[in-house]
Amino acid sequence: MTGPREQFRPEDHDNDHFLLTSVVGSYPKPKWHDRARELFEDPDADFDEHNWAEAKDDAARLITQEHERSGLDTVVDGEMRRNEMVEYFAELIDGYEFNGRVKVWGHNYFDKPSIADEVEYGEEWLVDEYKFTSSVSDRPVKVPITGPYTLARWAFNEAYETTEDAAYALADLVNEEIERLVDAGCKYVQIDEPALAQYEDDHAIVGECLERIADGLPEDVRLGLHVCYGDYSRIYPEMLDYPVHEYDLELANGDYEQLDVFKNDEFTKDFAMGVVDAHVAEVESVEEIKDNIKKGLEVVPPEQLTVSPDCGIKLLPREVAYGKMENMVQAAREIEQELDEGEIDVVGGQTASAD
């Protein structure tokens, strides 16, 4: 057991083994929610701040309960209140400004913000989101936060000498936000650092950011790190030194080609492995997902394995997203049962057990 994990085991959990099931965060928004945003942004529409707040609450309640219904052990509100993973935070942090859209490719654009001044904690980021989500669910709530390195790297940096300096300043703010979340009762935080996969050479900078983030947090708060679509051999095993309990990694998309990367050195933390693809609009069967989960057991023993989709699933049709979660949970429960019954040989962590 690594870190504070057992607290997420549901009281009515049927099996001795427990594979923590979770999601990365984002989830398709209901169509009416998009319509509500359009109305809110339309100056001619009779749709005020109060109406928009209610629409966000409704969507957050709906998706949190959809997560709960699928059987997930930890839930998220699907990031219903967030527009985009950098923009959302940049709007709340003092020091950022927006100048307009920039091209990513073709006619796909990103409202890339500028760090125009030293960053300071402005408006609260996620405490209300956390409190609301907790109030509408009996399950523990996981809070995903875009990491400081990504917040720095995916912005124009006008104010700091280097991206590294900007990332450290932002890390202190993330630490402050997590302390507020912890005060509100939060026990599970995931730091999203997709930019690390783009600049693997900066893994030491991300490590220093995480040191700042973890500083002073109570021991029973579970900290995860999500990275996706990168070359993991360039950050592993070094990343195991990061002060987090869990690494959430995309692997289904690449058909587990990179799985061997994690076998050469013992995976000493929890492994949250992507077992469904976030960019394929077909629901994987329970059998297929079970095979994927077994691949995770080649890396770590069951008490270190978390089962999760590859990445945020907001781009999928909603019914497909739900189907993936439901099958994922069922697959995890069946694997637990098979483990209980000694039907699966666990080789993960070089501690072959069973018979």
Added chain:
Amino acid sequence: MTQVVATTAGLFPLPDWAKDELSRLKGHQKSDLVSGDEGPEIVDAYDRAREEVVGVQTDAGLDRVSEGQLRWDDMIAHPLAVADSVETRGIVRYYDNNNFYREPVVTGDLEASGDVAGELDAAAAHVDSGLQAVLPGPYSLADLATDEHYGDEAAFLDAVADFLAAEADQFPNVETLFLLEPSLVENAPGEGADERASEAIDTVASAVDADVVAHTYWGSLDEKVYAHLMDADVDAIGFDLIADHEETVYNVQEYGTKDDVALGLVDGQNTLVETPETIRERVEWFVEQTDGDYDTVYATANTELFYLPQNKFEAKVEALADAAAIEEVEA
């Protein structure tokens, strides 16, 4: 006396209205990107956008006016992406940026399409003087593409150089041609390839009756690559002083440079807008460090400018023009 000429390396952001209009007309998928045979509505939108960015430059007082390369969905791989005998395949990362282009795969003999000449013809109608053409340098274009036809690296580079020369041959009268060669820095040619890269640049440069600048960026050149590039018959070599001014100055101190020089003085990838005074100080610093008696210093952004939002792009163009104007007053 040194003349400071304000210009850019081209590839501008679309005006915001054109981002919306073209995204509606074209769509968001790989197959929706420019292929060279756009319908009349799309052509019209690009025409209006081109006229606008030409106006931004002339209003600012830039000395060289670029067409803007607004249609270049595939960034500097564009001339191949719209050519025959080239398939555009998956989306791949554009150097180290959070930008992507379609991988052009050459499957047959390359032939010029006249696509870039067509853009310049359209721009020429709005430009009285100082029209500047922009093309990828042959080494960078070959580097971004995949060859499934010519078979070996040297033959492919030659073919790409001949292809670009044939494109340039169709240009209307232009004052300057910028050949963008970031790959000389980002994926530097090794032994033998460095010499061929220089010869390939020669091939393209000799196709136009204009001043030719071989512009490099995202760092300084390896010494040997630079030494070979000096053999190319171009009027100026362009340097990225934002990414690495020290090594660049060292190269010029050691190996000299052409009578003209292009200096990347404003950051094409940061919204912080340099003041005209800062830009001018950077020019003076470089001239002093290299003890140069240059005929012309092209004051430019280090990279393409499409990385910027529209307002900052316009501000940078104005800053460059103003910097050159300061110099003229005091000279």
